[in-house]
Amino acid sequence: MKGVLMVNLGSPKSTDPKDVKRYLGEFLMDERVIDLPYVLRAILVKGIILNTRPKQSAKAYKKIWWDEGSPLIVLSERLQERVDEYTQIPIALAMRYGEPSIHQGLQELHDKGVDEVLLLPLYPQFAMATTETILVLTEQLRDEHFPEMSLTTVPPFYNHPDYVNVLSASIYEKIRNLNYDHLLFSYHGVPERHIRKSDITKSHCKIDGSCCQIPSKAHQFCYRHQCYETTRLVAQTLDLKEGTYSTSFQSRLGFDPWLKPYTDRTIEKLALEGTKNMAIVTPAFVSDCLETLEEIAMEGEEIFHENGGKNFTFIPCLNDRQDWVKTLSRWIDEWATQEQPNPQTA
Numbered sequence: 104m105k106g107v108l109m110v111n112l113g114s115p116k117s118t119d120p121k122d123v124k125r126y127l128g129e130f131l132m133d134e135r136v137i138d139l140p141y142v143l144r145a146i147l148v149k150g151i152i153l154n155t156r157p158k159q160s161a162k163a164y165k166k167i168w169w170d171e172g173s174p175l176i177v178l179s180e181r182l183q184e185r186v187d188e189y190t191q192i193p194i195a196l197a198m199r200y201g202e203p204s205i206h207q208g209l210q211e212l213h214d215k216g217v218d219e220v221l222l223l224p225l226y227p228q229f230a231m232a233t234t235e236t237i238l239v240l241t242e243q244l245r246d247e248h249f250p251e252m253s254l255t256t257v258p259p260f261y262n263h264p265d266y267v268n269v270l271s272a273s274i275y276e277k278i279r280n281l282n283y284d285h286l287l288f289s290y291h292g293v294p295e296r297h298i299r300k301s302d303i304t305k306s307h308c309k310i311d312g313s314c315c316q317i318p319s320k321a322h323q324f325c326y327r328h329q330c331y332e333t334t335r336l337v338a339q340t341l342d343l344k345e346g347t348y349s350t351s352f353q354s355r356l357g358f359d360p361w362l363k364p365y366t367d368r369t370i371e372k373l374a375l376e377g378t379k380n381m382a383i384v385t386p387a388f389v390s391d392c393l394e395t396l397e398e399i400a401m402e403g404e405e406i407f408h409e410n411g412g413k414n415f416t417f418i419p420c421l422n423d424r425q426d427w428v429k430t431l432s433r434w435i436d437e438w439a440t441q442e443q444p445n446p447q448t449a
């Protein structure tokens with residue numbers, strides 16, 4: 104029997120610094136997130152970051168927390184429930200860090216008699232710190248606990264016409280009556296090193312931007328390329344004029360170079376250069392979360408206003424919008440009803 108496991112990043116259990124510390128500990132000790140040898144990673148995470156960051160992050164979480172819980176979890180649950188209404192096969196939801204865990208999600212499907220699982224990482228673009236870590240852990244758990252289960256993975260959908268159309272519609276709804284000067288596509292950042300590590304050709308990636316437009320099989324795993332492609336395809340769909348939109352990367356952590364340009368500096372620069380009305384969309388996330396609701400909708404707006412900007416329009420993630428729910432349900436149904444392996448999945 105077939106079933107689906109949707110996986111998102113996860114959130115702390117509550118805004119209590121102790122819960123935030125537990126969550127950040129699990130998250131940042133992942134070797135695909137902080138990719139240092141174990142001992143160095145433990146010194147950095149347990150010895151340094153976890154002494155200060157949980158308090159700071161707990162404060163930020165308090166600003167966006169809902170009565171029902173973490174927005175990321177609540178919105179992911181709503182998405183799963185709504186997709187479940189449209190499809191016949193069981194759909195479980197799991198988080199890479201915290202709960203419900205991937206193990207719990209696989210167990211839930213197993214208990215319903217599922218032995219063919221479609222794994223759906225809720226990330227449009229591939230990254231070692233997101234898609235890859237979900238694949239590796241899910242396979243590991245399958246091998247250990249559910250060896251009879253087969254796993255098929257939905258590949259990154261950054262350039263899938265259905266996704267691009269839904270994302271474009273979500274942007275259009277917000278900007279059609281807006282007199283905006285600039286639309287910023289802000290993606291979660293990653294250290295530049297992650298991009299080099301994921302380059303399967305070991306020679307294509309130049310980081311300076313000169314490589315991402317040159318066709319290469321490296322792009323199958325290049326987060327930077329896939330982010331710029333999402334922007335390009337949405338711009339094409341909405342017929343955005345050159346110079347009225349751009350791409351940036353948010354949420355850097357630590358002292359290593361991360362993908363540039365940085366979102367906070369870009370917002371500041373736009374305002375200082377005279378942009379009065381800006382809109383911002385965050386296509387690396389399908390569900391609103393700390394990084395969109397606090398870092399962009401609150402902090403980003405503040406930076407814009409402090410530097411002379413006037414109107415700042417935050418465009419929500421796809422969350423549980425009808426066209427997104429229907430798109431995911433269709434992808435799932437296509438997979439569930441086919442006999443042959445789906446070219447959509449790998």
Ligand SMILES: C=CC1=C(C)c2cc3[nH]c(cc4nc(cc5[nH]c(cc1n2)c(C)c5CCC(=O)O)C(CCC(=O)O)=C4C)c(C)c3C=C
Pocket residue numbers: 112113114115127136137156160173175226230232233291292293294326354356387388391392393394
């Ligand atoms: C080395 C650190 C990090 C990498 C690499 C990274 C990549 C990455 N993350 C997301 C999506 C999300 N990240 C979120 C929060 C968050 N991310 C990091 C660090 C890295 N992320 C931290 C420390 C945190 C916690 C919050 C904080 O202390 O600032 C979230 C939000 C979670 C929530 O509960 O709302 C998401 C979603 C992507 C897509 C990505 C690489 C492409």
Ligand SMILES: [Fe+2]
Pocket residue numbers: 291354
């Ligand atoms: Fe992150």
Ligand SMILES: [Fe+2]
Pocket residue numbers: 307308309310314315316325327328
């Ligand atoms: Fe590239």
